Amino acid sequence: MQLYNKLSAKERAALIDEAGKDRLTISFYQYYKIENPQLFRDKLFLEWNALEVLGRIYVSSEGINAQLSVPSENLYALKDQLDSISFLKDIRLNIAIEQHNKSFLKLKVKVRDKIVADGLNDDTFDVTNKGVHLNAKEFNEMLVNPDTICVDMRNHYESEIGHFDGAITPDVDTFRDSLDIIEEDLKDNKEDKNLLMYCTGGIRCEKASAYYKHKGFKNVFQLEGGIIEYTRQVKEQGIENKFIGKNFVFDHRRAEKITEDVIANCHQCGAPCDTHTNCANEGCHLLFIQCDACSEKMENTCSTDCQEIIHLPYDAQKELRKGKHASNKIFKKGRSEVLKFKR
Secondary structure (H helix, E strand, O other): OOOOOOOOHHHHHHHHHHHOOOEEEEEEEEEOOOOOHHHHHHHHHHHHHHOOOEEEEEEEOOEEEEEEEEEHHHHHHHHHHHHOOHHHOOOOOEEOOOOOOOOOOOEEEEEOOOOOOOOOOHHHOOOOOOOEEEOHHHHHHHHOOOOEEEEEOOOHHHHOOEEEOOOEOOOOOOHHHHHHHHHHHOHHHOOOOEEEEEOOOOHHHHHHHHHHHHOOOOEEEEEOOHHHHHHHHHHHHOOOOOEEEEEEOOOOOOEEEOOOOOOOEOOOOOOEOOOEEEOOOOOOOOEEEOOHHHHHHHOOOOOHHHHHHOOOOHHHHHHHOOOOOOHHHHHOOOOOOOOOOOO
16 A cells, blocks of 8 residues: 655656646645544545645644645546545635646645644634635725735745735745734734735635734734635636736746736846746755846856855765755745845
8 A cells, every 4th residue: 555655756757748648736725623634644645646646735633735736637536535525525726827737746745733834822812713704806905995904924935026016025934933023013003904914825814814813903804715816816807916926836836927027036146037946956955036047157056156066976965965954944945145136
């Protein structure tokens, strides 16, 4: 019985090319008390592996957070499988705005303490007392209300390439970091302003809205389905689009283009650019914004030191990588001093 991925990303990419099937990138989440997360995790892996599902899925005692891709021909089989699970029946699936057959190259279903790392003690407040959910039209109306403060609940590297017009974009590395900072910054407006929140697909706002209501905010609202669902409604209903730039996503696509606006800059030369990449030095793997010219000049690396390292023999590179397993945590996703034009 296979309960874990056995193929490398390279092998899986070759199989995707060979199969020649169009794939759909999908995300969904659900808060629900799961009695045995490990058993549920194993069930999902077995059933989804058979459907050729790939992706990154987190399961915990509080629910599920899934980002995945599936062959288009297996979409309805996946829906049937989800509908067979009581708390996932008729779950809304956020279909990606831009599709790519290789958005995911492995199936990873992991048991975690939480489906989003929020750092909160859920026993100290009512997590079900959430904010008011708004659709795209309602969100736009609330956004232009002078008594509204709109806050982006995502991280700095996400909002840097795209955000809603007029939104506050906290300069934070993690969702956990943002919670207390936002409360402190808005402490004088807990009763007289509308707190309007949004994130990629809605999951971060589910917990954050309940937390802020617990902290005394009287008028708390959140964008239902996040930026992904907002964009779908905007296109289908002909609603004015208030989002500017790209929506950062956590797969190999790295972003979905919402508008043609480029609001960020290359972190190496400062030219207008909103394309994220990871440093080609595997011992660094820094996430940063790099234009085509710098990509060619620097060979997809973030610095001259990393550029020199990628030309070393493999064994020498491997030796240098020892002790740097959590490189993204070390470099804070774009906050390296080598990046001259990082905001």
